[in-house]
Amino acid sequence: MAANTESGTHDFFKQAVLYNGDFKDDVKEQPGSAEVVTMVASDKYAIGYSGIGYKTDGVRAVPLAVSAGRTCYDTSPAATYSNDYPLARYLYIYLNKKQDQPLDPLAVEFVKYVVSKDGQTRTLQGGFYPITKEDRVKDLQLLGFPLRQIEHPLFHAAQNETRRQPWLTTRSSMCSSCAPAIPPARSSRNVS
Numbered sequence: 001m002a003a004n005t006e007s008g009t010h011d012f013f014k015q016a017v018l019y020n021g022d023f024k025d026d027v028k029e030q031p032g033s034a035e036v037v038t039m040v041a042s043d044k045y046a047i048g049y050s051g052i053g054y055k056t057d058g059v060r061a062v063p064l065a066v067s068a069g070r071t072c073y074d075t076s077p078a079a080t081y082s083n084d085y086p087l088a089r090y091l092y093i094y095l096n097k098k099q100d101q102p103l104d105p106l107a108v109e110f111v112k113y114v115v116s117k118d119g120q121t122r123t124l125q126g127g128f129y130p131i132t133k134e135d136r137v138k139d140l141q142l143l144g145f146p147l148r149q150i151e152h153p154l155f156h157a158a159q160n161e162t163r164r165q166p167w168l169t170t171r172s173s174m175c176s177s178c179a180p181a182i183p184p185a186r187s188s189r190n191v192s
Contacts (some may be wrong), residue, residue: 001027001028001029001030001036001039001040001046001047001048002027002028002029002036002048002049003025003029003030003031003032003036003048003049003050004029004030004031004032005029007032007033008091009033009049009050009051012087012089013049013087016086016087017087018154022100030048033050033051033053033054034050034054036048036049036050036054037050037054037055037056037058037059038058039067040058041056041059042058047079048105049087050077051091051128052080052127052128052129053126053127053128054127061074061075061117063075064085064086064087066086066170071084073086077129080129081129081132090131090135091128093111093114095107097109103143108145111143111145112145114135115131115139115140
């Protein structure tokens with residue numbers, strides 16, 4: 001099962017796993033990640049991919065290794081933040097802003113909410129991993145926002161940076177994206 005071609009998850013999976021190759025003709029394309037998970041949960045022989053935020057009790061995330069013979073890592077926050085889980089990626093907010101003009105006040109407040117303690121708590125409640133304190137500080141600096149040092153247990157230490165145009169994007173959450181989903185083993189439920 002695969003998300004449709006309009007999906008960022010589809011693009012990421014195609015680039016990271018298929019090395020920009022094509023899916024087989026018989027891959028069942030679904031409208032989005034939620035539908036992929038639903039279809040996989042209903043077919044014990046199915047396998048698909050989605051963002052970790054779409055995981056349900058009907059599927060389990062598959063630990064992965066970078067290559068054969070290497071250590072497999074699960075989709076835990078620790079494996080995701082350390083980049084050990086090989087299919088993790090940031091989710092972005094794209095801002096329509098000219099470089100030489102300030103950001104619209106409403107957009108400023110929205111971005112401030114997204115990276116705030118409350119916004120990142122909602123991210124966690126949605127099944128995704130919050131950005132780190134370090135990512136938050138970098139993004140706010142790059143966007144020219146005033147910095148407020150917020151210490152909160154949701155923010156973890158990050159190991160690397162993602163290249164981006166600072167005036168155009170900000171990270172909103174971290175995701176073990178494209179976690180292959182398969183039906184859980186019959187002897188257990190919700191194995192991650």
